[in-house]
Amino acid sequence: MVRTKEYRMKSESIKKFLYILPFMCLLAIFAYYPLYGWVYAFFDYTPPTPLSQSTFVGFKWFRSLVENQVKIDQLLQVIKNTFGMSGLGLLFSWLPMIFAIFLNEIKALRFRKFVQTVTTLPNFISWVLVYSLAFSMLSSEGIINGLLNQLGFTDSPILFLQDSEHVWITMWGWSIWKTLGWSAILYIAAIMSIDESLYEAARVDGATRMQVIWHVILPSLMSTYFVLLMLQIASFLNNGLEQYFVFQNAFNKENIQVLDLYVYNLAMGGGSYSVSVAISMLKSLVSVVLLFSVNGLSKMIRGESVV
Structure with missing residues (x-):
């Protein structure tokens, strides 16, 4: 009986997590993934030059x-x-x-x-x-x-x-x-x-x-x-x-x-x-x-x- 109750609680938790999973994915894509762009602040970047060919300048732009x-x-x-x-x-x-x-x-x-x-x-x-x-x-x-x-x-x-x-x-x-x-x-x-x-x-x-x-x-x-x-x-x-x-x-x-x-x-x-x-x-x-x-x-x- 106890195991059945625990199983139901776990299944309910998984079900609720699956409900919010698509929204978490959207949040990760549109809110957190763009933070990768912060790396441009540490390079002397000028488009269309690829970032890999740009010079690393550290905190130059902050200074x-x-x-x-x-x-x-x-x-x-x-x-x-x-x-x-x-x-x-x-x-x-x-x-x-x-x-x-x-x-x-x-x-x-x-x-x-x-x-x-x-x-x-x-x-x-x-x-x-x-x-x-x-x-x-x-x-x-x-x-x-x-x-x-x-x-x-x-x-x-x-x-x-x-x-x-x-x-x-x-x-x-x-x-x-x-x-x-x-x-x-x-x-x-x-x-x-x-x-x-x-x-x-x-x-x-x-x-x-x-x-x-x-x-x-x-x-x-x-x-x-x-x-x-x-x-x-x-x-x-x-x-x-x-x-x-x-x-x-x-x-x-x-x-x-x-x-x-x-x-x-x-x-x-x-x-x-x-x-x-x-x-x-x-x-x-x-x-x-x-x-x-x-x-x-x-x-x-x-x-x-x-x-």
Whole structure:
């Protein structure tokens, strides 16, 4: 009987492992196998020369990042951009949670589903299409400039897409528009899992809707919020590439270049493949350090680890 039970447990474990095996293979192929490319940071590599025929230079490209004043200035500006845009994301990281609460407060079910669908759909639109929308609306000959001109507010078109001073805010705005509904889904699921007895107790005590939100819903969402916040801090340097790549131009390039875009421009635009890999390596290592630091902070404050 005991052996039969052990056999069933082992077979169940094997079956569950086989379920996740394809996803582990995909993770190994697309997440870990590309790490082999880090070897290019230690060679004087210029395509199409094979790596086997390239000169091994050790940490030359890492040293060049701090020995060349031009590269130091560029990196400082890129880091400033990265910190600025990631900082805005952290500063307003509570928006999806508040949006989910207000969605939950909409009592008309059809209208709630309509709002949730409309705000979630942009997440599935590529950044190329988002830029096409922005161009048709905000270019010098776009809808907004045409409307302002017809109403007599402007004599010459406003160059919205070429604006460099406010590019951090505009990039954050487009990112929020695209991801707000999708990011709220986790909080909506957390709201659905709140014990109904807490609502009933609040109603018995005569709590208003705002008091229910403040004393029941918000405390129940805090654990989800802090986990997502810590994961966001851990990926502080990972802004992504697509959004900034499609919105960059000669006028805003200095203030829109985040680390991911800078690495891409170095490799594809400047041909500095080895330097770009070196910077990418350092970024990944810092991200790992941030992840474990946040994990330790979570253990210390909440008693639970993130990873």
